Amino acid sequence: xxxxxFELKPVKIASFDFTCCEGCQLQLANKESTLPExxxxxxxxxxxxxxxxxxDDYDIxxxxxxxxxxxxxxxxxxxxxxxxxxxxxxxxxxxxxxNSLKNRIPQQExxxxxxxxxxxxxxxxxxxxxxxxxxxxIPGCPVSKExxxxxxxxxxxxxxxxxxxxxxxxECKQRLNTCLFDLGEICLxxxxxxxxxxxxxxxxxxxxGCRGPAEDINFPxxxxxxxxxxxxxxxxxxxxxxYNGFGDYLDQES
Amino acid sequence: MTKKVDFxxxxxxxxxxxxHGNIHVSVREGRLAEATWAVVETPRFxxxxxxxxxxxQAPFLTSRICGICSISHTLTSIRxxxxxxxxxxPKTARAIRLLAMHGETLQSHALHLFFLAAPxxxxxxxxxxxxxxxxxxxxxxxxxxELGNEISTVTTGRCTHxxxxxxxxxxxxxxxxxxxxxKSMIAERLPALERTTEFFGTLTIPQFVRxxxxxxxxxxxxxxxxxxxxxxxxxxxxxxxxxxxxxNEYLTEFSTSKFTKVSRQSSAAGSLARFNNNYDLLHPRARxxxxxxxxxxxxxxxxxxxxxxxxxxxHIMEDAAMLVDRLLDDNLQEIRTPYKPKAGKATGAVxxxxxxxxxxxxxxxxxxxxxxxxxxxxTQNNANIHYDLHALAEQALQEGKTEQETEKLCVxxxxxxxxxxxxxxx
Numbered sequence: 001x002x003x004x005x006f007e008l009k010p011v012k013i014a015s016f017d018f019t020c021c022e023g024c025q026l027q028l029a030n031k032e033s034t035l036p037e038x039x040x041x042x043x044x045x046x047x048x049x050x051x052x053x054x055x056d057d058y059d060i061x062x063x064x065x066x067x068x069x070x071x072x073x074x075x076x077x078x079x080x081x082x083x084x085x086x087x088x089x090x091x092x093x094x095x096x097x098x099n100s101l102k103n104r105i106p107q108q109e110x111x112x113x114x115x116x117x118x119x120x121x122x123x124x125x126x127x128x129x130x131x132x133x134x135x136x137x138i139p140g141c142p143v144s145k146e147x148x149x150x151x152x153x154x155x156x157x158x159x160x161x162x163x164x165x166x167x168x169x170x171e172c173k174q175r176l177n178t179c180l181f182d183l184g185e186i187c188l189x190x191x192x193x194x195x196x197x198x199x200x201x202x203x204x205x206x207x208x209g210c211r212g213p214a215e216d217i218n219f220p221x222x223x224x225x226x227x228x229x230x231x232x233x234x235x236x237x238x239x240x241x242x243y244n245g246f247g248d249y250l251d252q253e254s
Numbered sequence: 255m256t257k258k259v260d261f262x263x264x265x266x267x268x269x270x271x272x273x274h275g276n277i278h279v280s281v282r283e284g285r286l287a288e289a290t291w292a293v294v295e296t297p298r299f300x301x302x303x304x305x306x307x308x309x310x311q312a313p314f315l316t317s318r319i320c321g322i323c324s325i326s327h328t329l330t331s332i333r334x335x336x337x338x339x340x341x342x343x344p345k346t347a348r349a350i351r352l353l354a355m356h357g358e359t360l361q362s363h364a365l366h367l368f369f370l371a372a373p374x375x376x377x378x379x380x381x382x383x384x385x386x387x388x389x390x391x392x393x394x395x396x397x398x399x400e401l402g403n404e405i406s407t408v409t410t411g412r413c414t415h416x417x418x419x420x421x422x423x424x425x426x427x428x429x430x431x432x433x434x435x436x437k438s439m440i441a442e443r444l445p446a447l448e449r450t451t452e453f454f455g456t457l458t459i460p461q462f463v464r465x466x467x468x469x470x471x472x473x474x475x476x477x478x479x480x481x482x483x484x485x486x487x488x489x490x491x492x493x494x495x496x497x498x499x500x501x502n503e504y505l506t507e508f509s510t511s512k513f514t515k516v517s518r519q520s521s522a523a524g525s526l527a528r529f530n531n532n533y534d535l536l537h538p539r540a541r542x543x544x545x546x547x548x549x550x551x552x553x554x555x556x557x558x559x560x561x562x563x564x565x566x567x568x569h570i571m572e573d574a575a576m577l578v579d580r581l582l583d584d585n586l587q588e589i590r591t592p593y594k595p596k597a598g599k600a601t602g603a604v605x606x607x608x609x610x611x612x613x614x615x616x617x618x619x620x621x622x623x624x625x626x627x628x629x630x631x632x633t634q635n636n637a638n639i640h641y642d643l644h645a646l647a648e649q650a651l652q653e654g655k656t657e658q659e660t661e662k663l664c665v666x667x668x669x670x671x672x673x674x675x676x677x678x679x680x
Binding site: 021033044053068099105115118141204 | 320400412
């Protein structure tokens with residue numbers, strides 16, 4: 001691979017999944033029209049969902065899912081020890097994701113609800129960075145393949161890898177959408193980090209904050225907006241809680 | 255004549271399947287001592303975490319049960335809630351939802367056939383070497399998968415975790431331009447499906463039969479997708495709300511997924527089950543594809559689930575083209591029925607790519623979820639996989655197969671079910 005006369009080496013990557021739906025890994029095989037070019041950027045060393053080849057020499061580990069059982073902690077630490085760059089890949093890895101909704105309930109009660117009398121090991125859902133050092137977070141439920149492609153190009157060319165700092169509203173306005181607040185719905189676009197191309201409000205449903213908070217958001221002003229529009233604060237809190245990305249703000253609001 | 259051999263096959267975290275499962279086969283003095291399919295996935299407790307959530311948001315949560323069949327999960331919850339709260343979605347929205355289901359199934363089948371199953375038949379560890387050895391075949395697979403994803407994106411806003419499927423209908427209809435593009439894309443990609451069918455025709459499907467009971471939906475007029483009666487090849491017929499009688503979940507010591515059964519020790523769901531129960535409702539093109547593989551109902555060879563998936567791709571391409579035409583003739587204005595939340599309870603049943611999926615949901619008078627139960631296709635297949643493994647290993651020993659050959663057959667068997675393991679535990 002050659003770029004402007006420079007020889008570029010594909011990056012050695014591995015992909016691992018913990019407690020999750022594996023939808024973020026699946027995105028790696030999506031966007032089929034650019035898949036051959038994407039695959040030329042990476043050297044897949046370990047990716048259980050699509051390959052039976054397993055090697056332990058990788059530079060970048062994509063880690064999907066949150067941590068909810070002790071064997072996962074051990075497995076994650078072993079991956080951290082081998083990876084040069086560890087990426088928290090997707091909302092569950094970055095924030096704990098929907099799995100964190102069970103953290104509000106005593107864990108025995110959660111087990112009883114689903115498994116009756118059976119003993120099942122589980123613990124409150126933890127983010128990857130609660131266990132090991134994380135070098136990069138790629139949020140999204142699921143991650144955006146466009147963003148993953150951009151980040152991979154950055155890693156291969158050793159250039160800066162950044163996420164948008166501004167909120168989803170910016171992208172939503174660029175797509176000329178009608179504001180969901182004007183349609184009487186609470187949308188987390190004003191406080192959520194962009195990078196998804198405002199996919200939910202473009203589909204006329206509220207942003208549910210899967211990418212977590214944007215930088216320097218004005219949270220009190222967002223709450224005021226909900227109040228001014230005479231919308232339900234309980235509904236706002238339900239949305240903010242879904243992916244566990246707004247924990248600090250929820251505490252501050254109540 | 256069995257040889258007096260001792261060996262153990264221990265496959266921890268089987269590759270090229272969604273989720274975490276282990277195969278264990280133990281042979282002592284040429285006799286099968288044990289064969290186990292153990293699901294070790296971490297549970298996420300969806301039935302517990304959904305409690306208290308608004309009906310409006312609940313389908314967005316259950317979508318996250320599965321990264322491959324999120325449209326099915328969303329629509330199953332929506333169907334349960336709409337039945338519970340007596341909401342009738344408009345006809346146009348129902349057509350958009352059906353088309354979305356087709357997109358998801360096509361994407362899922364293409365992913366399984368090319369990326370997960372095909373490498374076994376070509377003796378490669380993944381699809382990557384096949385990209386070099388059979389570039390035209392992989393290209394065909396990518397074209398079908400891309401078409402599936404494009405159908406999902408046009409109908410639901412995104413191919414994984416849909417955004418515009420909502421209670422009462424859909425929040426946004428596709429544009430005429432998008433539908434016209436889909437129409438030509440479907441026509442352009444029929445040759446890719448032909449190439450795929452020819453290619454799979456050259457592969458050798460293992461011969462193995464263990465009689466079982468196949469469970470699927472059936473509505474009597476169209477190949478099943480959203481809703482219908484629950485039927486089995488043993489003649490059991492139940493209504494959607496009686497899903498518990500079609501599942502009878504139970505716990506095992508070695509698995510975090512539950513097991514199910516109906517009339518026998520185990521039962522099976524998925525493409526082959528749908529095919530076996532609804533052969534008469536397949537498009538003639540799909541029936542012709544089945545005939546080319548000698549696939550007829552009722553087929554009891556689980557390896558033929560791969561072929562049944564391919565047959566369904568033919569049906570989907572035809573039906574999707576018809577649905578796109580119907581939507582092109584529609585003004586696409588009436589897409590959402592307003593509703594008031596209310597107390598109720600009902601079951602939604604949908605044919606997800608891997609088989610019939612049930613969500614039972616109860617709501618209070620504010621529309622908040624008070625109880626939920628989700629029974630996943632792979633949950634219904636886990637017992638069948640477990641007992642199949644036993645029978646297959648026995649057969650392999652009787653045929654004098656080596657340890658390596660037996661292991662290969664075992665992994666191919668599990669992959670034939672296209673298990674969605676994290677989904678089965680949820």
